[in-house]
Amino acid sequence: MDGIIGEYREPTDAGPRVTLVFYPGAFPVKWNQCSVAAEFFAEYFADVGEGGLTEEAERRDFVGSVGYVLNELIENAVKFCAGGTVVIDAGVDAGEFVMVVSNQVCADAVDGLRVKFAELLDGDPAELLMQRVEENAANPDLTTSGLGFLTMLSDYKARLGWRFDPAPGNPDNALLKTAARLQVKSS
């Protein structure tokens, strides 16, 4: 079940880096805490990353973009978590903001996820997004929108990657790490 899909990269210690671990067994993660955690990372790194973002518009864009992308990653991790911890690891590295959110999924789900992730990266994100919304409108009973990764790719130009590993101590689960990278400054 090991393997990497897309442009998977983890933060390094070369720049500022923060890791946050939720232990849902003792402390269930509530939906609104996804947003709080994402905002913490966005606000924190707006001030520490490469001397901080001093231009108001630049800072606003950074906080908005990191807040959106990371919130989506954490919502996914909480929604699809099959037990174990949810880990958020993020840092600034070579002009990019690098985020990795990890959670466990059922080992049975891995093959399906691989196909889904590969399809996301193969197609044109703007077109896939349009198709998906039209499908959602035609099927009002769907409980997930499927727009998280598509909006990250299409509207935020995020670079995405995924990594599967065995889950420590649980042969029924796999450890899924989802990586997203955003350009910190356009210059």
Place this chain on the structure above:
Amino acid sequence: MTDTTTRPSGSDTDIKGPGYRVWFDAPARTVHFEGVLRLSTSEYKPIEDLLDRVLLDHPALGLRMTELQFLNSSGINMLYKFAIAARKKGDIEVKVHGSSTIPWQGKSLPNLKKFLPTIVIALD
């Protein structure tokens, strides 16, 4: 266990939850979105119902987003589906008022035109 902190309150045309409010100003034919909307897909149902209702009853509608700081992908899905419903209904004018200082709006609102080509998007 139900998480009561995310349960919306208010009436059918004035939906309030922790950190957000969505309400219909009937005289101005405008739906106001305010605060931070990061609900799960099923939690958007009351807001979807409000949008469906006002769409049926009005030939012209405004959506005011200038006070909506964040919207997650499930909320964006709701908005785009509204645009598709308006396209299918036909004979309707929809105008969106947004803010260029709120990043998600500059990135995701323009897509509304793909689903409803006649929509007018004004970013202050």
